[in-house]
Amino acid sequence: MYELVVESEFAAAHCLREYQGACERLHGHNWRVELVVGSDRLDRLGMVMDFRDLKGVLRETLDRFDHHFLNDLPEFQTQNPTTENMARVIFEACATRLPPGVRVRSVGVWETARAGARYSA
Numbered sequence: 675m676y677e678l679v680v681e682s683e684f685a686a687a688h689c690l691r692e693y694q695g696a697c698e699r700l701h702g703h704n705w706r707v708e709l710v711v712g713s714d715r716l717d718r719l720g721m722v723m724d725f726r727d728l729k730g731v732l733r734e735t736l737d738r739f740d741h742h743f744l745n746d747l748p749e750f751q752t753q754n755p756t757t758e759n760m761a762r763v764i765f766e767a768c769a770t771r772l773p774p775g776v777r778v779r780s781v782g783v784w785e786t787a788r789a790g791a792r793y794s795a
Contacts, residue, residue, distance in 0.1 A: 676722045677712045677779060682732045684740040688755040691745070700743075705760070706790075707736060708782040709768055713775050723776055731771045735764055757785050761793035 687702035744755035784790035
């Protein structure tokens with residue numbers, strides 16, 4: 675299996691409904707996101723896909739979150755915008771934008787330099 679890894683970031687605010695503690699209040703993060711995709715074959719140029727295109731997939735996905743209040747987005751009307759849920763939502767959104775034969779292996783989302791979550795299917 676070949677894997678490619680790209681990173682990007684976005685800034686957004688959220689609050690955790692029904693949480694007992696400071697995170698129940700409105701606060702923001704500069705989120706860092708790592709996207710890992712894989713394929714068992716390479717294209718005619720010897721690549722899983724062009725890094726430029728993969729970075730574009732991640733950037734397009736993250737643009738909908740950047741500088742937004744995450745709780746207002748449809749994905750988070752019935753679930754909290756936790757780091758764990760962010761990782762899954764980003765995973766699912768990126769998966770729909772990849773070329774045939776390339777699949778998302780995992781998405782890691784970091785809300786601080788020392789705290790993050792990873793989702794893989």
